[in-house]
Amino acid sequence: MDTRAQVLTLLKKDSEKWVSGEMLSRRIGITRTAVWKNIGKLREDGYRIKSAPRRGYRFLATSEMLLPEVIGEALHTKVFGHRGIIHFRETDSTNARAKDLAARGAPEGRLIVAERQTGGRGRKGRTWFSPPDGGIYASLILRPVMPPSQVPRLTFVTAIAAAEALLHLTKLDVKIKWPNDILVNGKKLAGILTEITTDMDAVNYAVVGLGMNVNITNFPDDIRDRATSLLMETGVRFSRAAIVREYLTRLETYYHRLEISGFEPILKRWKELAQIIGQRVQVEMIDTIHVGQVEDIDPEGILILKTEEGDSCRILSGDVTFV
Ligand code: BTN
Numbered sequence: 425m426d427t428r429a430q431v432l433t434l435l436k437k438d439s440e441k442w443v444s445g446e447m448l449s450r451r452i453g454i455t456r457t458a459v460w461k462n463i464g465k466l467r468e469d470g471y472r473i474k475s476a477p478r479r480g481y482r483f484l485a486t487s488e489m490l491l492p493e494v495i496g497e498a499l500h501t502k503v504f505g506h507r508g509i510i511h512f513r514e515t516d517s518t519n520a521r522a523k524d525l526a527a528r529g530a531p532e533g534r535l536i537v538a539e540r541q542t543g544g545r546g547r548k549g550r551t552w553f554s555p556p557d558g559g560i561y562a563s564l565i566l567r568p569v570m571p572p573s574q575v576p577r578l579t580f581v582t583a584i585a586a587a588e589a590l591l592h593l594t595k596l597d598v599k600i601k602w603p604n605d606i607l608v609n610g611k612k613l614a615g616i617l618t619e620i621t622t623d624m625d626a627v628n629y630a631v632v633g634l635g636m637n638v639n640i641t642n643f644p645d646d647i648r649d650r651a652t653s654l655l656m657e658t659g660v661r662f663s664r665a666a667i668v669r670e671y672l673t674r675l676e677t678y679y680h681r682l683e684i685s686g687f688e689p690i691l692k693r694w695k696e697l698a699q700i701i702g703q704r705v706q707v708e709m710i711d712t713i714h715v716g717q718v719e720d721i722d723p724e725g726i727l728i729l730k731t732e733e734g735d736s737c738r739i740l741s742g743d744v745t746f747v
Pocket of ligand 1: 517519562616617
């Protein structure tokens with residue numbers, strides 16, 4: 425355990441009491457100056473620690489940042505999040521970082537999180553609004569044994585995990601929108617970006633990136649009508665770390681289920697959470713727009729639309745709007 429972690433452990437252990445600098449320096453075997461410097465580091469990391477002359481230090485509150493030790497504190501997964509959590513105060517895109525790390529051999533289950541992204545990306549080359557403090561920007565490295573054609577399954581698994589985590593922690597009416605959005609009251613609360621690298625005709629590694637609007641209070645003009653956050657929907661600030669833990673736990677369970685039982689049970693759960701079958705929708709693709717009724721989502725995750733002309737259309741990817 426490094427010195428910062430030792431100081432933190434001792435402070436948290438006696439969080440009701442004042443802990444003297446002298447005691448900390450003696451117990452850890454460092455100078456009083458080193459104690460003071462480490463308290464400074466912890467405060468910079470968002471821990472709230474009070475200090476008073478002659479009394480010492482008192483732990484007030486855990487950091488609200490997505491620090492590895494904060495996420496890991498009560499994380500009950502076996503692998504996800506236990507193969508390293510890499511935290512950035514700021515990065516371009518956690519998906520980009522995760523792909524770099526995976527290319528250099530990082531294992532399945534490593535999680536990359538950031539407080540803010542300067543180049544957060546969404547589907548179809550869009551940007552993902554990624555201000556500090558308010559959002560979850562989290563990318564997980566996976567090494568699934570599957571052909572590239574089955575990769576949409578990972579997005580389905582991720583969407584179920586994110587939706588179930590939200591249903592568990594809130595009373596909101598959370599829905600999945602095909603293929604990769606999480607909606608509340610018709611507005612987008614979260615999105616998923618799955619990226620892969622292939623090796624011949626197998627997936628080498630995949631990165632599932634989740635962007636979730638948690639404590640965001642304002643959106644840019646161009647997305648204000650379509651986006652929402654947990655804080656805006658409930659009036660309550662949520663712990664991002666608690667959401668990440670719930671999400672990872674479910675993601676691990678469903679990923680495992682996909683490996684063992686195949687896509688059928690995943691698709692079944694996804695359909696329950698999406699409630700899209702039978703809905704009238706408009707699907708916008710690169711060069712066309714289809715309007716019709718959703719007949720089904722097929723075993724490959726493809727949307728089957730009965731158009732107004734009576735044709736059955738198989739759509740691999742597009743933007744769905746309910747009409
Ligand atoms: C979408 O709805 O278009 C997908 C949005 C995915 C955003 C997340 S935020 C974390 C990860 N890093 C990125 O650059 N994108 C994903």
